Amino acid sequence: MSADRFDGLREEVRRNIPSGIDITSIDLEGPLVVIYTKDFDKFSENSNITKVLATQLKKRFEIRPDPKTLGATDEVEEKIRARIPEEAGVTGMFFDYDTGVVTVEAVNPGSIIGKGGQQLNDMKKETGWNVQAVRSPPIPSKTVKEVRGYIRYARDERAEILKRIGRRIARPTYDNGEQYVRMTALGGFRQVGRSATLLMTKESKILIDCGLDPSSDATPYFSVPEIQPLSDLDAVVITHAHMDHCGLLPALFKYGYDGPVYCTPPTRDLMALLQLDSIKLIYGEGKKIPFDAKNVRDEVLHVIPIGYEKTTDISPDVRLTFYNAGHILGSSIAHFNIGNGFHNVAFTGDTKFEKTWLFNQACNKFIRLESIVVESTYGGRNDMQPSRMDASKEMFDLLKQAADSNGKVLIPVFAVGRSQEVMLVIEELMRSGRLPKMPVYLDGMIWEATAIHTAYPEYLNTSLKTQIFQQNENPFLSPIFKRVETAEMREEICHSPDPCIVLATSGMMTGGPVMEYFKEWCDDPNTWLLFVGYQSENSIGRTIQRGRKDISLNDRGKVINLDIKMNIETVDGFSGHSDRKQLMKYISMLEPKPSKIVVGHGEDRKCVDFASSLYQKYRIETKAPLNLETIRLK
């Protein structure tokens, strides 16, 4: 949008707003068109105005009170508190002069909102502020608090960033020249790990995911000319918070990227948590750190969080919509509408096409779709997994066996996703009395990750939401769960003779606290090691899982040799990934049917096999590119 086009937009906005509403200014902020008004209360009364604007002009709008009309915070706080009933349980109140939003954090935000939002509207009218009520996380999350705190702290800088991004999205387009859509595989193709794909159109360059390979620390091919200079990128889109999809993102900011990062709100918080944790982890291993905490803060400041199914302009010719991917909290399928319908492509990220204990199944209905890029972690011919029910049954059998012999169980897990599912299963087994109550220790960020889950209950599956909101039974709050907070406590658990269950990171045993328990317990035949997640080729987890009995480990610079007598078990079916059958079903039930499928995120022959099977079965053109290859989608 050139200056002229932006002026045109302003006029159209004014034309679509009823007379009698005083508009102070209209501006761009990231992908939003922001309207400042002296009559904020009139918008509150007639929320239809914004809907009409969005439909008519195909933009996202945000209405804000003119800062000049905003009353002083202490007075406003008093007025708001006067109207809020005791049972709301207010835990904090935050004022943002730039947006005119006052966020009231409460245990029971419903009683602030009132029936049909009436009370909220009254408060808006009285104070002139845009009053918003949010749920206080039932388990306090340090990450959520810090992320939100930092964004508030650096709000001037963020305002500048958003303004710049807004201008860039609205830049003039090249009107001539042939349109095309291509993608370059920069990492995570014919392999699992370091996911990164560059989407290129005539106008735009967008990076989808920016991961590390956790088993080798390999990074995507960011030295190639396609993605250089990083400052030419329009946007980075993160499908979910696992390190193989976002682990290198802070380094982009270190090396010159200064643009927006689009992801869901839980993805922002989870990835900040995991990235900061990885710094500690890498530091502990004495390896070279690709970024520091400052880069993570930079990243957080550049995130533009977008919920599911909200279409957003992210460049002059690309619109992004996130859909539920069912893989982990906030995980999303990124759908791109390019060139106003010229081409539509979805990147599934990692998906689960089955309702799990945590999430609804991945979305596979889109308004338009011509190409789709899918994962194939379990895309091999024989990659069948038990259902969630069967997996839980098997886990029960193994935990029962351990409990019967007063043994200890160690479960290596990703902090995010598998941990919480396993927690739900164990909590249910102990609550129903099928398994004796014993402590379930959570070590290495799992507690914090769980806290983030409780901060975003709207991203959980339908039954869990009902259980939490309507039955007021939040399984994550069960007293069986104990947080391992200090090295001393870990030491104590390691040496205690009492039976217990430990969930600890990292999930592929490439480091982290799980290794401390493992080193201590591995020569004890009355202990169990339970794998519940994917073990990538070459990871230590995979080696142990395959049955190797002598393992050499690097222990703070020294090599130690371990003789494994521990019971090694694998419970399949807890994966956040679709198995072969679910992958095939996902494609067969996809609406609309795409004309091209690109397969990635799987070991070499699995990618090839899955691509070939899809072609054989559905006669849709498939590609399984190598890293560093570019294919044309249109």
Place this chain on the structure above:
Amino acid sequence: MSADRFDGLREEVRRNIPSGIDITSIDLEGPLVVIYTKDFDKFSENSNITKVLATQLKKRFEIRPDPKTLGATDEVEEKIRARIPEEAGVTGMFFDYDTGVVTVEAVNPGSIIGKGGQQLNDMKKETGWNVQAVRSPPIPSKTVKEVRGYIRYARDERAEILKRIGRRIARPTYDNGEQYVRMTALGGFRQVGRSATLLMTKESKILIDCGLDPSSDATPYFSVPEIQPLSDLDAVVITHAHMDHCGLLPALFKYGYDGPVYCTPPTRDLMALLQLDSIKLIYGEGKKIPFDAKNVRDEVLHVIPIGYEKTTDISPDVRLTFYNAGHILGSSIAHFNIGNGFHNVAFTGDTKFEKTWLFNQACNKFIRLESIVVESTYGGRNDMQPSRMDASKEMFDLLKQAADSNGKVLIPVFAVGRSQEVMLVIEELMRSGRLPKMPVYLDGMIWEATAIHTAYPEYLNTSLKTQIFQQNENPFLSPIFKRVETAEMREEICHSPDPCIVLATSGMMTGGPVMEYFKEWCDDPNTWLLFVGYQSENSIGRTIQRGRKDISLNDRGKVINLDIKMNIETVDGFSGHSDRKQLMKYISMLEPKPSKIVVGHGEDRKCVDFASSLYQKYRIETKAPLNLETIRLK
């Protein structure tokens, strides 16, 4: 090669040179290591020294007399002339102080060289100059004269350029990081026209060909980030001088490229000719000109000409060798040895795998080869062509028919390649008396292109070389050939009632003088239009060839409608391209057998069909990428 590495090289050179030879300096100039010496005559006596250096150090060396030892040109010229016999027929003598070369141009250079080069050596010894004898073109070529003249004129600038290129080739390499070899299709894939491929390694970026689509003026996709900025390119390699392979090269210099262009010597001259001609042509059509004559001069100054089978470093990790492609004069297969044997890939350009009237068949034996990129112009299942003998027979029949009815024949030809072949056939028919003698008019650069052919007889096929050098019978010098030099002369030929044959450009009737004859003759049933070359999809030539009888043409801004009564004939078998059978045979006889074949330079379904047939028959992995796709060779 860093400064250190260059110092090391210098030392090695000195170590390999017999003591008693005084070396003044050693420097880099383009891909050459140049050795200046006060004892130039000692090198002349012992040519073995350079061979040993080249074998030992895997570099190309040039020995030059120290400029301080060079005598004044007038004295030297006198001394040389005194030693040259009358029958040599000297036509010019050119001195270059920078290289110490004096070039003696003569009708009979053999009598300057003397038996075993003795006389030349004596002259070198006496004068201190590096005396070289070259053949004066039997038909004076304006292009050859101007190109050589310009390079002499701008020799200071060229010396600077070569020095810069030399330093760049010898730059330090990144010692760590994974090696890879990839190619991006920037034009000419799944289509014929605008050939351009980017070869990328960990260290280098090389552009192979830089063509235009003559039927649509479309250009390669040079706006994509892979090739930007142009100044990052290490080299441009041109396989041959047709406009669909080099037509946009001068524009690269307009838009910031400042590096070397590697091609054979005849390719340099032919492309300058065709590019300068295209400026006139485009100007005449009132279209936008993508470059001007200054850019062509820039290009010429940056050309580093390399003959067949001389291996040359063109970047820190890439060595280039040209091999005969059999397509047109100087046409070559570009073979790249990457990373000191890490991978070997050959780009065939356009090839003819049959000995033609002009050239030997394309080379298909290489020392090493893992990937090959081949053309598929006639790669379709039914693209069979008659042999050269059958084609000549058919041409005879048609020309005889026309001659018998005193008709006129118009043959649209590419200035370069087909013209000269058709000339050879007609000359033979008239010389042998099978066809009555009549004027054969050459219009639109054909004369000049023929002159360039006579300047490089060593690039012609074995029998033609024998005929020219040993039997002293140069068919191009036959008096039947008449050059059309003015518009008046063309007008006269157009309106003359006498039978004649006209060879005129452009070959696909997309413009040029051929259109003048065509417009004049097309409603006369006693005229013949003979197609002998490839007519690309959408060209006017293809439309007429397909039998359309009413044609609308843009004639200097006005639209004119033509009603075709002319006899439209096609003589297949004169193509400079291999037909389907020859393409298959080329691959089946390829040594060594590659593990990957990439198919380009063919219409969409021909590329796909040929790739699939190759795989079916030889079980070698094949790819037929789309433009804008990148594939990994290794």
